[in-house]
Amino acid sequence: MKPSCRYCPHEVLRVKVATGRLAGLSASMRSLTLAAISALVLLIGGWGPDTLQAQIFERALVLEGVHLPAPDGTVMKNANIILRGGRITEMGPDADAPLMSRKLKVEGLFATAGMTDLYSTLTLDAVNSASAVHSAWDGFDRYDSERIMQVLSIGVTRIHLVPVGAGGIVGRACSVSLGAREGGGHGILDAEDVALCIDLDTGTPLQKIRTFEKVREAFRAAERRRDAADDYSSDLEKYIEELAEAAKKKADSEGKEEKGDDKKADDQDDNDDNDDKDDKDDKDDKDDKEKEEEKGPEKPGRPQRNPASDILLQALDHELPVMITARRSQDLQNALDLIEEFGFVATIQGADEAHLMLEALQEMDQLSILLDVPRVPLQRGSVPRRDSALISRLEASGIEWSVASGGESTSLWRSIQMIAGQADGASPLRLALAQGSRGRGAGWLRKGGSELVLWDKNPAQDPLARPQRVIIDGTVVWQRPAGTREGSF
Numbered sequence: 001m002k003p004s005c006r007y008c009p010h011e012v013l014r015v016k017v018a019t020g021r022l023a024g025l026s027a028s029m030r031s032l033t034l035a036a037i038s039a040l041v042l043l044i045g046g047w048g049p050d051t052l053q054a055q056i057f058e059r060a061l062v063l064e065g066v067h068l069p070a071p072d073g074t075v076m077k078n079a080n081i082i083l084r085g086g087r088i089t090e091m092g093p094d095a096d097a098p099l100m101s102r103k104l105k106v107e108g109l110f111a112t113a114g115m116t117d118l119y120s121t122l123t124l125d126a127v128n129s130a131s132a133v134h135s136a137w138d139g140f141d142r143y144d145s146e147r148i149m150q151v152l153s154i155g156v157t158r159i160h161l162v163p164v165g166a167g168g169i170v171g172r173a174c175s176v177s178l179g180a181r182e183g184g185g186h187g188i189l190d191a192e193d194v195a196l197c198i199d200l201d202t203g204t205p206l207q208k209i210r211t212f213e214k215v216r217e218a219f220r221a222a223e224r225r226r227d228a229a230d231d232y233s234s235d236l237e238k239y240i241e242e243l244a245e246a247a248k249k250k251a252d253s254e255g256k257e258e259k260g261d262d263k264k265a266d267d268q269d270d271n272d273d274n275d276d277k278d279d280k281d282d283k284d285d286k287d288d289k290e291k292e293e294e295k296g297p298e299k300p301g302r303p304q305r306n307p308a309s310d311i312l313l314q315a316l317d318h319e320l321p322v323m324i325t326a327r328r329s330q331d332l333q334n335a336l337d338l339i340e341e342f343g344f345v346a347t348i349q350g351a352d353e354a355h356l357m358l359e360a361l362q363e364m365d366q367l368s369i370l371l372d373v374p375r376v377p378l379q380r381g382s383v384p385r386r387d388s389a390l391i392s393r394l395e396a397s398g399i400e401w402s403v404a405s406g407g408e409s410t411s412l413w414r415s416i417q418m419i420a421g422q423a424d425g426a427s428p429l430r431l432a433l434a435q436g437s438r439g440r441g442a443g444w445l446r447k448g449g450s451e452l453v454l455w456d457k458n459p460a461q462d463p464l465a466r467p468q469r470v471i472i473d474g475t476v477v478w479q480r481p482a483g484t485r486e487g488s489f
Contacts (some may be wrong), residue, residue, distance in 0.1 A: 027244070067458070071444055098257065115433070136163040150177055150410050168215050177451065195347065208334070363396065427460045432459075454469040
């Protein structure tokens with residue numbers, strides 16, 4: 001219910017005019033004047049303190065005295081970051097704390113955007129899938145706080161959750177923010193359809209060949225089903241036209257029969273000697289004609305609904321990107337064959353032996369490489385060959401690449417630091433935040449962002465920098481306990 005006003009409209013207008021003149025006052029005078037105006041509004045409108053804060057001022061969160069690394073390598077020192085509704089509305093040395101805001105003393109810490117892991121299996125190790133219908137979100141354990149906190153402690157605030165399977169089409173990846181949920185736990189779904197995931201890296205060489213053929217046949221079947229659906233649409237249009245034509249013929253026939261009956265009644269006296277056999281033949285011919293007209297055109301059969309095939313058609317129509325896991329050269333060739341045959345917008349994840357396939361990769365349009373640090377295999381001699389100069393080779397070939405953890409996300413920052421050393425000394429922070437801009441994250445810290453990480457040192461320059469606090473949607477979701485090594489690498 002809106003509060004009633006006991007004063008005239010022109011008196012309220014005076015308050016608005018006085019508020020507009022506050023811009024010329026100093027910060028201290030402005031705060032005192034705003035406090036006086038707020039008290040006046042309470043008297044005029046009859047608002048309670050809680051309603052006033054929510055509807056008029058919307059209490060903000062202020063991070064005071066932080067340093068802001070910039071993409072050009074400079075650092076803006078002693079800045080304030082102001083968040084309203086969980087999002088950054090202002091930041092910089094001149095950003096004044098709003099009235100009745102909550103202040104968080106973080107002097108000397110470095111503030112950046114949260115990192116995004118573009119390939120994560122966080123909490124999904126016990127879930128397997130073999131269907132395009134399956135979304136990784138279905139298996140995400142939002143209450144696995146221990147593992148989620150470990151990921152937050154390294155500065156990862158958003159993940160692309162990739163389904164786990166035994167090979168082939170394993171499901172769809174989704175984008176998840178690791179913010180706190182109102183009902184408990186962590187993990188807020190941002191987008192359920194980020195990519196269709198295909199695994200060509202699992203199993204023996206023979207199993208991989210069978211998996212490749214199985215995936216290929218699945219997409220071909222989806223194409224045939226689309227052709228059948230197109231044929232059904234054409235047949236249905238034709239059926240409707242024939243149905244309308246049959247209805248018109250029936251109406252014309254009934255009109256002629258009525259006229260014939262009238263004429264027959266007039267000439268009845270002149271046809272007393274008609275043969276009974278001829279009457280019977282005429283009746284039989286009439287019955288056969290009526291049955292044929294009642295039957296009408298045959299309605300075409302509608303194809304059965306197939307949700308998995310519908311998702312594959314989205315990939316074929318470039319509405320859903322495809323992420324293919326392939327590491328060895330023969331698996332990379334299979335991935336390239338799929339991409340070329342069906343024209344996918346694709347990312348190849350892993351690609352350890354990409355240096356052996358540079359010319360073939362270079363010929364592909366709308367293709368990117370997602371690198372990670374491969375897990376140590378159990379079988380001796382099964383390690384893919386990875387070139388130490390792979391990054392520079394990809395860049396020289398003009399092939400787009402990015403970095404992911406390829407697992408629980410706890411190794412993302414370490415992987416980025418290792419790969420940054422191969423990318424001609426590129427800043428790890430610049431590389432880490434580029435993942436957010438390529439995915440659904442915010443990239444560098446900016447207005448409108450809702451995910452922040454506060455570091456003890458400048459992560460753009462110091463490899464020993466460690467997160468101290470992680471803030472998502474205005475809530476501190478992780479904080480390094482005093483006197484512990486939690487969050488270290």
